[in-house]
Amino acid sequence: MNKQHKNIRQNLKSATGALLGTATAIIPIASAQADDASNDWKTDVAVLVYSETDRVSAFEPAISTKKTFDDESVLGFKFVFDALTGASASGAAPADSVQTFTRPSGSGSYETGANETPLDDTFRDTRVNFSASYEAPIERLNKMLYGASFSKEYDFLSLSGSATYFQDLNQRNTTLSAGVALEYNVITPVGGKPIALSEMQASSEAQLRGEANDTRIMGEILLGVTQIIDRNTLMQFNYGFALSDGYHNDAYKITSVLTSAGDLIPANGLNGTYVYESRPETRTKHSVYGKVKRYLSGDVADISYRYMWDDWEVKSSTVDVHYRKNFSKGWYLEPHIRYYTQEAAEFYRDSITDTQAAALQASKGNLTSDYRLGDMTATTLGVKLGFLTPNGNKNSVRLEIYTQEPDLNEKVEAVILQYNYSF
Amino acid sequence: MTQNLTIEKQENGFIGRFSVMASPCEILIDVDTEQASDYSEKQLEATIRAVYEEAKRIEQKFSRYVKGNVVDQMNNSDGTPLVLDDETSRLMDFAFQCYQLSDGLFDISSGVLRKVWTFDGSDQVPSKQSIQPILKNIGLNKLHWHSPHLKMPADMELDFGGIGKEYAVDCCLKLATETIPLPILINFGGDLACNGPRKNNTPWQVGIESVGGGAPAAIRLPHGALATSGDARRYLMKDGVRYSHILNPLTGSSVLGAPRSITIAAPTCIEAGLMSTMAMLKGHDAAEFLNHQDIPHWIQD
Numbered sequence: 165m166n167k168q169h170k171n172i173r174q175n176l177k178s179a180t181g182a183l184l185g186t187a188t189a190i191i192p193i194a195s196a197q198a199d200d201a202s203n204d205w206k207t208d209v210a211v212l213v214y215s216e217t218d219r220v221s222a223f224e225p226a227i228s229t230k231k232t233f234d235d236e237s238v239l240g241f242k243f244v245f246d247a248l249t250g251a252s253a254s255g256a257a258p259a260d261s262v263q264t265f266t267r268p269s270g271s272g273s274y275e276t277g278a279n280e281t282p283l284d285d286t287f288r289d290t291r292v293n294f295s296a297s298y299e300a301p302i303e304r305l306n307k308m309l310y311g312a313s314f315s316k317e318y319d320f321l322s323l324s325g326s327a328t329y330f331q332d333l334n335q336r337n338t339t340l341s342a343g344v345a346l347e348y349n350v351i352t353p354v355g356g357k358p359i360a361l362s363e364m365q366a367s368s369e370a371q372l373r374g375e376a377n378d379t380r381i382m383g384e385i386l387l388g389v390t391q392i393i394d395r396n397t398l399m400q401f402n403y404g405f406a407l408s409d410g411y412h413n414d415a416y417k418i419t420s421v422l423t424s425a426g427d428l429i430p431a432n433g434l435n436g437t438y439v440y441e442s443r444p445e446t447r448t449k450h451s452v453y454g455k456v457k458r459y460l461s462g463d464v465a466d467i468s469y470r471y472m473w474d475d476w477e478v479k480s481s482t483v484d485v486h487y488r489k490n491f492s493k494g495w496y497l498e499p500h501i502r503y504y505t506q507e508a509a510e511f512y513r514d515s516i517t518d519t520q521a522a523a524l525q526a527s528k529g530n531l532t533s534d535y536r537l538g539d540m541t542a543t544t545l546g547v548k549l550g551f552l553t554p555n556g557n558k559n560s561v562r563l564e565i566y567t568q569e570p571d572l573n574e575k576v577e578a579v580i581l582q583y584n585y586s587f
Numbered sequence: 588m589t590q591n592l593t594i595e596k597q598e599n600g601f602i603g604r605f606s607v608m609a610s611p612c613e614i615l616i617d618v619d620t621e622q623a624s625d626y627s628e629k630q631l632e633a634t635i636r637a638v639y640e641e642a643k644r645i646e647q648k649f650s651r652y653v654k655g656n657v658v659d660q661m662n663n664s665d666g667t668p669l670v671l672d673d674e675t676s677r678l679m680d681f682a683f684q685c686y687q688l689s690d691g692l693f694d695i696s697s698g699v700l701r702k703v704w705t706f707d708g709s710d711q712v713p714s715k716q717s718i719q720p721i722l723k724n725i726g727l728n729k730l731h732w733h734s735p736h737l738k739m740p741a742d743m744e745l746d747f748g749g750i751g752k753e754y755a756v757d758c759c760l761k762l763a764t765e766t767i768p769l770p771i772l773i774n775f776g777g778d779l780a781c782n783g784p785r786k787n788n789t790p791w792q793v794g795i796e797s798v799g800g801g802a803p804a805a806i807r808l809p810h811g812a813l814a815t816s817g818d819a820r821r822y823l824m825k826d827g828v829r830y831s832h833i834l835n836p837l838t839g840s841s842v843l844g845a846p847r848s849i850t851i852a853a854p855t856c857i858e859a860g861l862m863s864t865m866a867m868l869k870g871h872d873a874a875e876f877l878n879h880q881d882i883p884h885w886i887q888d
Contacts, residue, residue, distance in 0.1 A: 179684035
């Protein structure tokens, strides 16, 4: 006999809210975390597959584990491995004839057919990331969260650390947070650091390269407020300010230099002229973020909005909506929509003319054709299915379709598939 | 009236002990009594006394044994309309919501079944014929309730006993926390709630007693409440069948196959209490029901 049991927990919660007439700490995840005396490690394993049509594909297994101790402190570790293969847009513009490009290493070349978006097909990388976090209560109403992370790719190293202070106020209905983060990167481009705005040379020639590597340092301040509005509603606001200083270029991105009629200019042993990009040495970023989460008779809906702006004049908006429909036996279905729109950096150009190139080189100006700094919109449509295995452990499968539409470049479509298992 | 109350000062806090609603009650205030505190001993003792008074007030107001209180008025209204006070109206609303959520299984009008069921450990199981005539006097749907107006048919009776103790725990904890924001745990006969972790940030340690051969459990409770429902001592035994004191108000019969005890953790004591009672009412399906609630629970069978 298999009877259907409905989940009445949220309804009972709202009924209690009306009876006791307080909104004291009902939503926080920490409420009633009664636990057996066993302090086991809780572990999540996940595998993510990301695949762009004809371009990059990634395979990313991850494992994370955490443990809560008797004094309510929480220690966590996470390890992520990434394997990326495929081709990525170099920044050069499509042309009506075949184009030849020198590989980043300086030896060897690849060709792009007429009217095709030039893709650097040597994009291949593996990344390992290890991070640790420690949450330490101070007194009853405040705590610290510390984080540290190490990430290594073939041409990139990142070290970072963060510390955040949380304070509960107003009978735990309000939480304030303030955090600082520091990150240090070492960039070691394949074949050395191209001289900014210098022209790409044929693979038979010597390339114009500077030092083997360069560094970048970033500091960030994050302020947040989380407020319980009523028994079923939670709101969150964050403000972030980030400053970074150092090498910001993507060493593999180039810009096509064309005649004023838009034709290729053969030079340096190639049938076109291409200059390496040049970004400013500093970047100042601001972001504001707001989120509302609401329980709707057993289901959970949340909507968030983020606005980011920086002194490169990149401005972006992100709207993210989730709706989690809970079913019996721990099953749930969670549709997800994300919409992203971005305004280009003020030094973004799809291509430039030879006169503009000469002026930029003389003034040591800034230039990029990296689509990630151009005008674009991106949409993610996804759905996540959660279920329990017979032993009661949680599983989820997430499928998302990502569509990126840069203003002038080719549309990119990707499929993301993730499986997660918690025990 | 306060001779019932004792206050004990210990190294790590104050304990108030008293008895209300036929249960041993405790209030624990976690404070280092060796060191200077923001609150004087007088304040702490006054808070304990206020908690005791509040528990007593709720007992006097909602016990069906007290003559002349609001429950007595309702049960003797003989069909005449009544206007209920604010607090009673909120409890009525809550009882109605629980009635709906449980599809009629949780019903504060089911107390009249006591006329045929006496749980004394004997084998006196009432017959279907004796239960049948009582069922027409059970069912909250037979009441006319439009807050604060109540009209209850004669021969029906309400009993807040299934909610009262848990409600008192939540009210007392709220009262105490508003007076002194120190770590406090309130325990009325095993139904308990705390206002957060203890002073050194460790969770409260709560033991669940072993019932019918089940293993005792230690629960770490950093926030929120625990409540337990069970039939450890109140049952009938006939032909090897255990008839629990949990009665199904729709059939008037004892719920068979329910676990000996169910303990629930929830943000408030009343939520925990209702959830454990509703699970008991599911009998054989109690565990299955709880698995659908995504709520921490401990079952003793």
